[in-house]
Amino acid sequence: MKNDLYKAFDDAMIRILKKHGNAMIFMGGFPKAFEPANFMRFFHDRVFNFGLAEAGLVASAAGSTVRGKLPFVLGGASFLTGKAWEQIKDMVCVPNFNVKIIGFGSGLSAGQGGAGMHSTSDISLMRNIPNMKVFCPADYYQAIRVFDSITEDFGPCYVRLFDGEVENIFDEKYGLKAVDRVREGDEVAILSHGRLFSECLLAVEELEREGKKCGLYNFPIVKPLDKKIILEILGKYKKVFVVEDHGVGGLYSAVSEILAGMEGAHAVLKKIGIDEKFMESAREEELYKKYGLDKEGILKEIGG
Amino acid sequence: MTIEELKKKAAKIRLECLDMTSKAGYGYTGSMMSVADILVALYYGDLGRQKIMNFDPRKPQWDGQDYLVLSKGHSVAVLYAILADLEFFDRRELSFFGQVGSVLTTRPNPKVPGVFFSGVSHGNGLSFAVGTALALKADRKTNKVFAVLGDGELQEGQVWEAAMAAGNFRLNNLIAFIDNNKVQADGLVSAAMDVYPIQDKFEAFGWNVIQVTDGHNFEQILDAAERAFTSNRRPVCIWCHTVCGKGIEFAEGKISYQSVSLSENELLAAGEKLKENL
Numbered sequence: 001m002k003n004d005l006y007k008a009f010d011d012a013m014i015r016i017l018k019k020h021g022n023a024m025i026f027m028g029g030f031p032k033a034f035e036p037a038n039f040m041r042f043f044h045d046r047v048f049n050f051g052l053a054e055a056g057l058v059a060s061a062a063g064s065t066v067r068g069k070l071p072f073v074l075g076g077a078s079f080l081t082g083k084a085w086e087q088i089k090d091m092v093c094v095p096n097f098n099v100k101i102i103g104f105g106s107g108l109s110a111g112q113g114g115a116g117m118h119s120t121s122d123i124s125l126m127r128n129i130p131n132m133k134v135f136c137p138a139d140y141y142q143a144i145r146v147f148d149s150i151t152e153d154f155g156p157c158y159v160r161l162f163d164g165e166v167e168n169i170f171d172e173k174y175g176l177k178a179v180d181r182v183r184e185g186d187e188v189a190i191l192s193h194g195r196l197f198s199e200c201l202l203a204v205e206e207l208e209r210e211g212k213k214c215g216l217y218n219f220p221i222v223k224p225l226d227k228k229i230i231l232e233i234l235g236k237y238k239k240v241f242v243v244e245d246h247g248v249g250g251l252y253s254a255v256s257e258i259l260a261g262m263e264g265a266h267a268v269l270k271k272i273g274i275d276e277k278f279m280e281s282a283r284e285e286e287l288y289k290k291y292g293l294d295k296e297g298i299l300k301e302i303g304g
Numbered sequence: 305m306t307i308e309e310l311k312k313k314a315a316k317i318r319l320e321c322l323d324m325t326s327k328a329g330y331g332y333t334g335s336m337m338s339v340a341d342i343l344v345a346l347y348y349g350d351l352g353r354q355k356i357m358n359f360d361p362r363k364p365q366w367d368g369q370d371y372l373v374l375s376k377g378h379s380v381a382v383l384y385a386i387l388a389d390l391e392f393f394d395r396r397e398l399s400f401f402g403q404v405g406s407v408l409t410t411r412p413n414p415k416v417p418g419v420f421f422s423g424v425s426h427g428n429g430l431s432f433a434v435g436t437a438l439a440l441k442a443d444r445k446t447n448k449v450f451a452v453l454g455d456g457e458l459q460e461g462q463v464w465e466a467a468m469a470a471g472n473f474r475l476n477n478l479i480a481f482i483d484n485n486k487v488q489a490d491g492l493v494s495a496a497m498d499v500y501p502i503q504d505k506f507e508a509f510g511w512n513v514i515q516v517t518d519g520h521n522f523e524q525i526l527d528a529a530e531r532a533f534t535s536n537r538r539p540v541c542i543w544c545h546t547v548c549g550k551g552i553e554f555a556e557g558k559i560s561y562q563s564v565s566l567s568e569n570e571l572l573a574a575g576e577k578l579k580e581n582l
Contacts, residue, residue: 024442026435046442048473056431056465063435066371066420067443071435086425087462091432095414095422 002165003140006031006104009161012147013039013072017046020151022068026061028054028075031104031163054079058087058101065097070151077103077160078110078119085125092156093131100150101126101158106136107195107245108288109163114281119160120274124249126158127223133157134223136251138197139169142220145176162195162245164284169198169218178226180218188302189215189233189267192243193222193251199288200243202295203302214302222251230258233267240267241302245293247274272301305348310522313389314344315581318551320385320398322566322574328402330410331565332378333555334548338485338519339379339452342544345525346372346450346481347386356529357450361392364417370447371436373421375429376454376483377411378563384408384416392418427460429453430480434466437478437539451480456488458499464509470539471510478539479532480511483519485548489563506541519544553577 017023017039025047030037040047050057054075061071073080080103081088092099103122110117126134135150135157137143143161150157170180183204192200197218204216215237219225234240234255242252252271259269272292279287288294292301305313318340325331349356357370374383381401388395393416400406407415412423421432433451440447457463470478482502486493493499503513512535514528525544532540548562549555552574555566566574 024439048438050465050469053465053469055462056434056469059428059431059462060435060438060466060469062422063373063432063437064439066436067439069439069442087428087431090424091422091428094424097422 001168003168004163004165005137005140005143005161008137008140008143009074009102009147010037010039012144014042016147016151017043020070023070023072023151024048024064026050026057026071026073028052028057028073028080030074054084055087058084058099059091061099062087062091062097065099070098072100072102074102074104076117077106077122078117081119081122081125081158088126088156089129093129096131096155098154099156101156102161103158104161104163106160106162108279108284109195111284111287112281115278118279120245120247121249122158122160123222123246123251124253127249127254131156132223133221135159135220136193136222137161137220138194138218139166141168141170141172141174142176145174146220149176160194166195166198169201176220178221179229180220182218183214183216185213185215185237187238188241189217189237190241190243190298190302191217191219191233191251191255193219194245196243196245196293199293199295200298203298206295206299219251222254225254225258227258230255231262234259234262234269235264235266237267239270239302241270241272243272243298245274248276272298305350307522310344310348312582313348314341315551315578317344317382317385317389319575319578320389321381322571324381324385324398324401325565326568326571327399329565330402331381332563333552333566334487334558334562335376335454335485336379336382337550337552337555338546338548339376339483340382340551341520341522342452342481342483342525343382343386345522345529347390349522349526349529351526351530356526358447359418361390361418364392368447371420371433371449373429373433373436373449373451374412375423375451376426376457377423377429380410380412380423383412383419387416387418426454426457427462430463430466431469433478433480434469434473434475437470437475438473440477441473441475446477449478451478453480453482454488455482455484455486455499456493456496458482458502459497467506467509467511474510474537475539476535476537479529480539480541482541482543483546484544485546487548487559487562491559502543510538511541512538513541513543516542516544519546520550551578
């Protein structure tokens with residue numbers, strides 16, 4: 001069954017707003033303009049729409065924490081993390097306020113919107129701020145658990161949500177972990193998160209049909225990374241690929257930082273992602289295809 | 305407090321923050337002096353039985369308190385001096401202002417009892433105050449939120465995002481003071497980027513504006529606050545004309561004193577005059 005992450009946000013928020021009287025939503029728009037979320041209908045006294053004003057939106061959410069509020073800030077990933085980066089750093093992370101930043105339309109979701117709307121630097125922008133945690137859910141159920149987890153956990157965080165429906169990978173019994181060991185392999189492993197994880201899974205399944213065992217690990221939490229598991233993976237495999245719809249500073253960079261200090265034999269680390277370039281304005285699937293970010297592209301790169 | 309007592313308190317606070325910033329070798333003398341009377345009026349002023357701002361130094365998290373956001377955070381030494389005087393924390397801490405390991409950072413630090421706002425960059429404070437005011441509305445509380453902004457700060461686009469939001473949400477629990485001292489770090493505000501007309505701008509965003517022609521006159525400031533408290537369904541902007549460096553004869557109105565602390569000799573000279581008002 002297919003589902004999208006915005007429905008996960010809506011479903012989770014209905015429960016969270018009901019359970020936590022201090023939860024509020026500061027909105028800079030909702031991705032489905034013609035299909036208003038349920039939380040907007042049922043909790044309108046705790047949902048405030050700031051329109052197109054990301055900087056003020058984040059700063060106001062920070063201001064609500066003075067009264068013990070638990071604000072969720074919802075806005076476009078590229079605008080929140082770009083335009084309001086200073087507010088996220090100075091007003092949320094420096095004082096360590098309990099503000100949850102939820103960015104929609106991550107990666108190449110904006111497709112034909114073009115380079116200005118593509119969000120391929122957001123992980124990097126958020127990852128380099130002290131106190132900030134970064135979550136990149138890959139399907140509906142994982143997103144639900146991420147929202148539950150950040151509600152219980154105190155402190156700033158960024159959740160990266162992509163557009164469009166993907167096949168459910170996990171189920172309702174899923175429990176959030178730093179790393180999901182989806183497949184153990186022999187010589188090659190793939191590390192991924194978010195939108196491209198389902199493409200990686202398709203690629204690994206294809207290899208399995210050919211009798212090849214490829215490791216596959218999902219990272220719903222990109223920061224903080226579980227260093228022990230990364231070291232274990234880098235020590236176990238000959239080749240490790242990081243697959244992500246992100247440019248410099250994402251999971252690949254984070255794993256590289258650990259690899260750089262690693263002693264002894266370790267894997268060769270490669271990236272299947274976005275180089276330092278701006279993508280053209282085209283449909284998401286076409287961009288994935290052109291830049292080798294779909295199942296076929298991944299298989300080609302890892303030598304399947 | 306009577307007007308005379310407020311004047312004495314303002315002289316004491318001026319002395320204290322000049323001393324702190326001079327010792328630290330870091331401070332914004334002109335800006336601190338222009339906002340000092342506004343902050344003293346907020347913390348010590350009353351309208352007969354009603355205090356301007358409700359707070360309890362023994363309970364910095366008290367649910368019934370009002371909130372102050374010093375958006376022109378570079379003047380924070382004035383706020384710290386007031387909070388120490390009110391015994392939010394030990395006065396001896398003031399001598400560590402801007403030093404390694406001190407909680408008294410040179411921009412507002414919410415780790416300091418009585419400070420709620422983390423003010424690093426200009427233009428953020430009014431948005432922050434909007435968020436606090438909205439949270440109070442969501443709780444159906446009548447506590448007030450005061451924001452104090454500089455005039456140069458009005459050049460920041462985010463101030464107008466916040467002004468629009470406050471007007472849109474009809475935040476009549478929000479009162480913003482503008483410390484219009486006409487000077488910013490690199491010269492005259494009007495030379496850098498003109499911010500006038502202040503009144504028309506705020507009114508266009510749905511605010512009531514009250515003009516205080518002398519932002520160092522306590523009667524005028526208290527009168528403006530009283531009128532602000534009766535505002536109906538609108539946020540209020542109290543636009544105060546002030547003088548950069550007010551209270552230090554040789555620094556008044558001088559751009560060169562806007563963003564520096566006083567030398568030891570200057571501190572002595574300023575101190576002699578201020579002590580006459582104690």
